[in-house]
Amino acid sequence: MTQMIDKRPDPEALSRIKDILGPKGWVDDADDLAPWLVDSRGVYHGRCLGMARPGSVEEVSQVLAVAYDAGIEIVPQGGNTGRVGGATPDDTGHQLLINMGRMNKVRDIDAANYTMTVEAGCILQDIQRAAENADRLFPLSLGAEGSCQIGGNLASNAGGINVLRYGNARDLVLGLEVVLPDGRIWTGLRRLRKDNTGYDLKHLFLGSEGTLGIITAAVLKLFPLPKERAAALVALDSLDSAVTLLEKARTASADALMSFELMPGFSLDWAEKHVEGAKQPFETTYDWTVLMEIGGTKMDGSAGVALEGLLEEAFEAGQVVDAILPQSEEQRAQLWFLREAIVEAQNREGAQIKHDVAVPVSLVPDFIRQANAAAIALMPGIRPYPFGHVGDGNIHYNLSQPVDMPVETFFAEQEAIHRAVHDVALSMNGSISAEHGIGRTKRDELLRCKSDVELDTMRALKNLFDPKGLMNPGKTIPAPR
Amino acid sequence: MTQMIDKRPDPEALSRIKDILGPKGWVDDADDLAPWLVDSRGVYHGRCLGMARPGSVEEVSQVLAVAYDAGIEIVPQGGNTGRVGGATPDDTGHQLLINMGRMNKVRDIDAANYTMTVEAGCILQDIQRAAENADRLFPLSLGAEGSCQIGGNLASNAGGINVLRYGNARDLVLGLEVVLPDGRIWTGLRRLRKDNTGYDLKHLFLGSEGTLGIITAAVLKLFPLPKERAAALVALDSLDSAVTLLEKARTASADALMSFELMPGFSLDWAEKHVEGAKQPFETTYDWTVLMEIGGTKMDGSAGVALEGLLEEAFEAGQVVDAILPQSEEQRAQLWFLREAIVEAQNREGAQIKHDVAVPVSLVPDFIRQANAAAIALMPGIRPYPFGHVGDGNIHYNLSQPVDMPVETFFAEQEAIHRAVHDVALSMNGSISAEHGIGRTKRDELLRCKSDVELDTMRALKNLFDPKGLMNPGKTIPAPR
Numbered sequence: 001m002t003q004m005i006d007k008r009p010d011p012e013a014l015s016r017i018k019d020i021l022g023p024k025g026w027v028d029d030a031d032d033l034a035p036w037l038v039d040s041r042g043v044y045h046g047r048c049l050g051m052a053r054p055g056s057v058e059e060v061s062q063v064l065a066v067a068y069d070a071g072i073e074i075v076p077q078g079g080n081t082g083r084v085g086g087a088t089p090d091d092t093g094h095q096l097l098i099n100m101g102r103m104n105k106v107r108d109i110d111a112a113n114y115t116m117t118v119e120a121g122c123i124l125q126d127i128q129r130a131a132e133n134a135d136r137l138f139p140l141s142l143g144a145e146g147s148c149q150i151g152g153n154l155a156s157n158a159g160g161i162n163v164l165r166y167g168n169a170r171d172l173v174l175g176l177e178v179v180l181p182d183g184r185i186w187t188g189l190r191r192l193r194k195d196n197t198g199y200d201l202k203h204l205f206l207g208s209e210g211t212l213g214i215i216t217a218a219v220l221k222l223f224p225l226p227k228e229r230a231a232a233l234v235a236l237d238s239l240d241s242a243v244t245l246l247e248k249a250r251t252a253s254a255d256a257l258m259s260f261e262l263m264p265g266f267s268l269d270w271a272e273k274h275v276e277g278a279k280q281p282f283e284t285t286y287d288w289t290v291l292m293e294i295g296g297t298k299m300d301g302s303a304g305v306a307l308e309g310l311l312e313e314a315f316e317a318g319q320v321v322d323a324i325l326p327q328s329e330e331q332r333a334q335l336w337f338l339r340e341a342i343v344e345a346q347n348r349e350g351a352q353i354k355h356d357v358a359v360p361v362s363l364v365p366d367f368i369r370q371a372n373a374a375a376i377a378l379m380p381g382i383r384p385y386p387f388g389h390v391g392d393g394n395i396h397y398n399l400s401q402p403v404d405m406p407v408e409t410f411f412a413e414q415e416a417i418h419r420a421v422h423d424v425a426l427s428m429n430g431s432i433s434a435e436h437g438i439g440r441t442k443r444d445e446l447l448r449c450k451s452d453v454e455l456d457t458m459r460a461l462k463n464l465f466d467p468k469g470l471m472n473p474g475k476t477i478p479a480p481r
Numbered sequence: 482m483t484q485m486i487d488k489r490p491d492p493e494a495l496s497r498i499k500d501i502l503g504p505k506g507w508v509d510d511a512d513d514l515a516p517w518l519v520d521s522r523g524v525y526h527g528r529c530l531g532m533a534r535p536g537s538v539e540e541v542s543q544v545l546a547v548a549y550d551a552g553i554e555i556v557p558q559g560g561n562t563g564r565v566g567g568a569t570p571d572d573t574g575h576q577l578l579i580n581m582g583r584m585n586k587v588r589d590i591d592a593a594n595y596t597m598t599v600e601a602g603c604i605l606q607d608i609q610r611a612a613e614n615a616d617r618l619f620p621l622s623l624g625a626e627g628s629c630q631i632g633g634n635l636a637s638n639a640g641g642i643n644v645l646r647y648g649n650a651r652d653l654v655l656g657l658e659v660v661l662p663d664g665r666i667w668t669g670l671r672r673l674r675k676d677n678t679g680y681d682l683k684h685l686f687l688g689s690e691g692t693l694g695i696i697t698a699a700v701l702k703l704f705p706l707p708k709e710r711a712a713a714l715v716a717l718d719s720l721d722s723a724v725t726l727l728e729k730a731r732t733a734s735a736d737a738l739m740s741f742e743l744m745p746g747f748s749l750d751w752a753e754k755h756v757e758g759a760k761q762p763f764e765t766t767y768d769w770t771v772l773m774e775i776g777g778t779k780m781d782g783s784a785g786v787a788l789e790g791l792l793e794e795a796f797e798a799g800q801v802v803d804a805i806l807p808q809s810e811e812q813r814a815q816l817w818f819l820r821e822a823i824v825e826a827q828n829r830e831g832a833q834i835k836h837d838v839a840v841p842v843s844l845v846p847d848f849i850r851q852a853n854a855a856a857i858a859l860m861p862g863i864r865p866y867p868f869g870h871v872g873d874g875n876i877h878y879n880l881s882q883p884v885d886m887p888v889e890t891f892f893a894e895q896e897a898i899h900r901a902v903h904d905v906a907l908s909m910n911g912s913i914s915a916e917h918g919i920g921r922t923k924r925d926e927l928l929r930c931k932s933d934v935e936l937d938t939m940r941a942l943k944n945l946f947d948p949k950g951l952m953n954p955g956k957t958i959p960a961p962r
Contacts, residue, residue, distance in 0.1 A: 110841060110843050111728070112724050112725075112727075112728050112842060112843035113841040113842045113843040113844075113874070114731070114842070115841070135732075156677065157677050157681075159675050159677075163674060163675060164674075167652075168674075168675060170681070171648075171652065180934070184934050185934065186932070186934045186935060186938070187932060187934075188935065189910075190910055190911075190912070191841040191910065192839045192840070192841065192874060192910075192911065192912050192915070193644065193645075193649075193839065193842070193873040193874055193875070194640050194644060194649060194839045194870070194873045194874065194875045194912065194915035194916050195839055195912035195914075195915060196637065196638050196640075196688055196912070196914045196915065196916055196917065196918045196919070197912055197913060197914050197919060197923075197927060197930065197931070198688075198919060198927060198931065198935075198939050198957060198958070199685060199688065199689055199693075199938075199939050199942055200638075200651070200684050200685070200687065200688050201935065201938060201939075203681050203684030203685070204680060204681070204684070204685065206681065207677055207679075207680065207681055208680055212680075223736060224731050224732040224735070224736050225732075243593050244593075246593075247592070247593050250595070250705050251616075251705040251706075251778050252778065252779075253778075254705070254735060254737055254776075254777060254778045254779075255704060255705050255737075255778070256735055256736075295735075296735060297732050297733065297734075297735045297736070298733075298735075358673045358674065358675045358676055359673070360591060360594040360596070360672040360673065361593060361594045361595070361674070362591050362593035362594040363594075389675070392674040392675045393594070393673060393674055393675065394674070394675045429670070429671055429672065429673075430671075430673065431671070431673050431675065431676035431677070431678055432678060433676075433677045433678050434673070434675035434676060434677065435675050435677055436677065437677045438677070438678060438679060442678075446678060446679060449678065450678065450679065451667070451668060453661070453665050453666065453667045453668075454667060454669065454679070454682065457667070457680075457682055458679050458680050458682075460945055461680055461945070464941055464942070464945050476679060477679070
């Protein structure tokens with residue numbers, strides 16, 4: 001059981017925390033705090049005691065030890081780019097924000113071992129570049145990579161566009177350094193690919209959204225850097241061909257298929273309509289398109305040859321009906337710009353109800369058909385806009401409002417639509433949060449998709465690591481039914 | 482704290498357990514039991530109340546529920562091929578052996594999703610073949626694959642020869658079904674590549690060696706089946722070139738390098754001397770050799786071309802001084818036979834002291850040099866025989882007895898030598914058990930290589946899942962210092 005805590009902060013404890021951090025490590029000016037008190041979707045607004053910006057693992061440890069004794073609640077934060085409100089404090093003003101941005105050193109790159117050791121506050125893009133400078137690839141790649149921090153990526157087990165080939169964030173970690181809720185430091189920064197010496201603690205913290213401790217550093221896996229990339233935007237004869245083509249592409253590319261992203265054909269029209277610089281590249285609006293990319297480790301065009309061979313076969317089989325093959329790096333970048341633009345385009349087209357589901361890859365077409373039917377039955381005229389990482393079975397199943405429907409009328413049905421879409425995913429033993437996590441947004445919905453055994457086990461783990469319930473309270477773990 | 486338990490079994494509980502299992506599911510004949518009461522190295526001999534052979538997850542659940550209430554200790558067992566005594570009962574005769582061999586169904590193969598769902602008692606080789614029949618690869622591969630069971634592989638996070646490319650056993654799992662110590666069933670058989678809905682429970686059970694529950698089924702990841710394999714046995718100019726060559730091979734093969742196995746040159750002589758059918762393939766005894774293999778997904782010889790190109794470069798750079806390139810599948814199989822034969826050869830050459838360490842790949846040469854120096858300082862004439870999965874930094878650092886030394890004299894120094902070798906690994910932040918696990922053999926040694934925070938956390942997790950201490954007691958978790 002979580003103990004009852006007097007949430008008013010002890011002024012003496014707070015002053016000890018400020019002393020530990022020094023002036024560089026403490027922010028309490030309202031203007032400076034403002035951007036960190038609202039989540040990236042603008043849904044949640046919070047208050048806080050102040051924002052700690054620790055400069056070392058020792059400082060994190062000391063701050064947590066004082067906070068633990070004093071019963072001060074903690075909200076860990078990285079780049080504040082999350083989609084589920086996991087890094088926003090509540091509105092009591094009694095929580096302490098701990099922002100990891102100052103711990104942003106790359107501690108080590110070991111190219112021969114294909115690893116690097118980084119601090120939690122490193123920006124994802126900086127890590128990608130540091131790896132590239134050592135002729136290595138760190139494959140985690142997602143929309144927010146210019147501002148998200150690796151600590152947040154790991155705490156939320158981020159996904160993105162290369163999961164198909166390289167796995168989720170958790171699969172890219174060999175070791176962790178974590179400060180536990182009571183301030184103890186677990187130094188698990190091993191650079192080993194094999195280590196069977198007891199329970200695997202790192203996987204408990206990876207994806208726990210800051211509810212079990214604070215990740216302060218990690219040993220990341222690196223890979224050979226692709227020397228060339230071959231991409232194609234293809235139009236399919238049917239949704240089912242997405243699965244067939246994916247299957248073939250994995251085989252034909254020697255499993256070097258890095259991305260396989262589904263986009264409805266009209267989303268390319270919307271991109272052209274709403275986003276500066278985006279253009280529908282086909283002469284007609286196809287039902288379904290896929291942006292796929294293969295990596296090669298030689299600069300001899302062999303990745304392009306493999307891709308073209310694969311597409312020829314798919315043309316002959318009638319599964320692919322049209323294709324754009326970029327002839328330069330610039331054209332390839334343009335296709336990826338289009339892939340990002342369809343997200344922005346939907347925002348401009350009106351209000352949306354969003355989902356981040358996963359089902360087995362083989363069931364993606366069925367999922368989309370059934371979810372479309374369920375949503376349209378609830379709201380005729382609603383415009384399904386499913387896109388995303390079909391290579392991992394992860395569909396961002398978004399819905400745009402019917403044309404001319406008042407926004408309030410649309411959002412009045414949000415819960416019913418969430419439930420209907422999630423029901424389809426759950427009927428396929430799918431996930432209601434493939435890559436965004438639970439945070440505050442999906443906490444209660446979790447009650448519908450986990451067994452009592454799983455919920456009880458999660459609660460017991462939370463209570464074991466954080467018996468006072470101080471770490472990111474109100475996130476991830478649902479209150480009992 | 483673990484409660485005190487009267488270990489004498491309650492006859493009524495035992496009779497209820499027999500009723501649940503029926504005659505097919507119960508073995509208590511001494512001859513039938515005998516092979517299951519000794520570990521694969523012949524080091525530990527135990528006794529038991531009887532061996533349960535449950536036929537379904539429900540039976541496992543019911544048996545554990547009764548055992549939990551009655552305080553009966555449980556030893557889970559798969560193919561009994563482990564190297565650390567993790568599946569052998571103690572000598573009290575009060576423990577119940579649960580052998581999973583009857584739960585051996587492949588429940589599902591979903592080729593389009595690249596997954597299969599299997600029961601714990603499936604033999605690893607049968608799983609490999611079932612995947613192959615669906616034109617897929619299940620890449621876990623190790624010496625005991627003809628008799629080890631996947632449940633044991635997962636409970637011990639098995640490694641083997643393809644970890645470099647595909648990861649350890651835990652990396653090949655998407656979902657689990659587990660019976661908890663009190664008999665509750667966690668059904669986590671999701672076939673999803675992305676699922677961020679709370680704590681990742683599966684990684685707790687993977688590698689926990691049956692101390693937290695019994696894995697009864699799993700969803701496994703499959704991969705495109707290599708259509709050809711190109712192997713080479715190469716002789717190196719120096720130990721350091723192993724690391725350089727590995728680095729190049731990963732890049733040059735588009736990361737399709739599947740295996741990279743180090744063998745001291747004289748181990749090939751020992752194989753020829755001791756093992757029927759094995760032959761030293763080089764005309765001279767080189768210091769160091771590596772068996773490497775690249776997989777290709779086309780039957781067009783491109784894997785061989787990639788490998789030859791790579792070796793040519795390494796020849797020119799002077800890192801590779803000789804090479805055997807098999808010209809047929811039979812010759813390739815012969816090289817892998819040799820790789821297995823060097824293990825048997827060492828057994829025939831006299832007594833050995835064995836280790837299963839891992840260090841960062843970049844430190845493997847240093848590790849071998851330092852461990853050699855430490856061992857020879859303790860025992861002049863001792864013959865180091867380091868071999869194994871250098872691609873993962875995992876060296877089976879074995880030592881053969883000095884010629885003509887009495888076996889007792891040799892083994893009298895075993896603990897000191899273990900300690901010295903492990904000290905070298907630990908000084909490099911390495912692992913004392915890369916792939917074999919802890920079991921009974923390395924339980925106490927764990928005290929030397931884990932921090933208090935890590936040991937305390939492991940004990941707390943053990944106590945959370947198994948408060949009565951009934952699951953595989955005396956294994957994995959060391960008693961307090």
